[in-house]
Amino acid sequence: MSLQCPYCQSRDTVLLKSPQYLPVKSNASSIQNSAMSPLALATLGISVSKSLNIPPIAGAIVGVLIGGIWMLITDDEVQQTTTPSYVRHYYCNDCDRDFSPSLRN
Numbered sequence: 001m002s003l004q005c006p007y008c009q010s011r012d013t014v015l016l017k018s019p020q021y022l023p024v025k026s027n028a029s030s031i032q033n034s035a036m037s038p039l040a041l042a043t044l045g046i047s048v049s050k051s052l053n054i055p056p057i058a059g060a061i062v063g064v065l066i067g068g069i070w071m072l073i074t075d076d077e078v079q080q081t082t083t084p085s086y087v088r089h090y091y092c093n094d095c096d097r098d099f100s101p102s103l104r105n
């Protein structure tokens with residue numbers, strides 16, 4: 001089944017499927033994520049603060065901040081993997097233009 005061209009209204013269109021395979025991410029990042037979680041870093045910060053003779057709350061805050069930033073960075077990477085694995089494209093033989101079905105009204 002062909003789609004009507006949005007530019008010249010021709011029905012002489014062909015469907016092009018361009019596969020865009022994304023690199024498969026391993027689960028290693030989620031393991032790193034749990035090791036770099038705010039709670040784990042806060043605990044680490046408290047123990048470091050105690051050995052350095054500074055208030056433990058200061059180390060905890062630094063740990064939570066670093067862990068929060070780290071989680072923001074890793075969250076962005078996860079969102080990128082949710083993009084569509086392929087893009088549907090139509091090509092018009094009359095006006096030599098390609099378009100996606102989403103342009104259709």
Ligand SMILES: [Zn+2]
Nearest residue numbers: 005008092095
């Ligand atoms: Zn056309």
